[in-house]
Amino acid sequence: MSKVSIMGVNFDAISKAEAVERAMQLLREQRKGYVVTPNSEIVYMAKDDPELIGLLNGASLALPDGVGILHAAKILGKPIYEKVAGVEFAVDLLAEMAKENRSLYLLGAKPGVARKAAENLVKRFPGLKISGCHDGYFTEEQDVVDTINASGHTDVVFVCLGAPKQERFIHQHMQEINATLFCGLGGSLDIYAGTAQRAPKFYVDHGLEWLYRLKQEPWRAKRMSKLPLFLLRAMKCKVTGKETP
Numbered sequence: 691m692s693k694v695s696i697m698g699v700n701f702d703a704i705s706k707a708e709a710v711e712r713a714m715q716l717l718r719e720q721r722k723g724y725v726v727t728p729n730s731e732i733v734y735m736a737k738d739d740p741e742l743i744g745l746l747n748g749a750s751l752a753l754p755d756g757v758g759i760l761h762a763a764k765i766l767g768k769p770i771y772e773k774v775a776g777v778e779f780a781v782d783l784l785a786e787m788a789k790e791n792r793s794l795y796l797l798g799a800k801p802g803v804a805r806k807a808a809e810n811l812v813k814r815f816p817g818l819k820i821s822g823c824h825d826g827y828f829t830e831e832q833d834v835v836d837t838i839n840a841s842g843h844t845d846v847v848f849v850c851l852g853a854p855k856q857e858r859f860i861h862q863h864m865q866e867i868n869a870t871l872f873c874g875l876g877g878s879l880d881i882y883a884g885t886a887q888r889a890p891k892f893y894v895d896h897g898l899e900w901l902y903r904l905k906q907e908p909w910r911a912k913r914m915s916k917l918p919l920f921l922l923r924a925m926k927c928k929v930t931g932k933e934t935p
């Protein structure tokens with residue numbers, strides 16, 4: 691499987707449909723693995739954090755979640771042409787899982803959100819089994835691991851704690867959790883529950899999803915200021931010919 695490195699983070703340059711197919715393959719072969727969906731903020735953050743690079747590069751699938759990654763790929767002359775938003779990948783994965791009556795555990799978001807998301811998802815994908823839900827505001831990780839395992843075997847766990855917390859949780863606990871595939875999906879449960887809205891099509895089509903999010907959640911301004919810095923860094927890599935600045 692060929693990976694494309696953007697500043698040290700190895701992405702799978704594949705379509706959403708291919709990503710879903712690979713994820714289903716892991717499930718059918720019962721091969722434990724995890725999916726990460728880094729955006730430019732995370733790649734920017736990772737350059738000072740070798741542990742985070744390791745977590746991202748240890749994934750079975752790393753999907754480019756955001757136009758920032760595509761812009762950087764263009765600057766660096768790397769072959770990533772399609773954004774694969776984690777929230778959309780996960781919906782298509784659930785459609786395939788439902789056909790095979792597979793089970794899902796939802797972990798993350800504020801109390802009540804995962805349950806509401808589960809209700810909406812089973813309505814949307816009859817056949818999908820929900821093995822359990824847990825909010826993302828806990829102190830004892832081991833209690834959460836035990837709770838997930840008490841719900842029996844689950845095929846997939848959506849771990850939605852924000853990055854890099856979710857990647858750390860997955861890496862730390864995946865071997866002891868009775869599940870096959872783990873997907874780190876940031877704020878996706880809020881979208882599925884309807885407690886947050888995705889950007890309208892116009893914003894998505896024009897690569898302006900970040901602007902919509904900024905309008906909805908102005909506190910993100912500091913985090914988002916990393917985007918231009920990230921692109922500047924890509925230019926620096928291009929000029930110096932180095933993989934990482």
Ligand code: UDP
Binds near residue numbers: 827
């Ligand atoms: N969250 C959580 N536990 C925490 C911190 C955050 O469950 O300790 C949830 C939060 O409620 C939200 C998601 O993680 O549902 C983070 O969403 P965001 O859109 O910020 O994700 P990111 O942009 O980091 O992927």
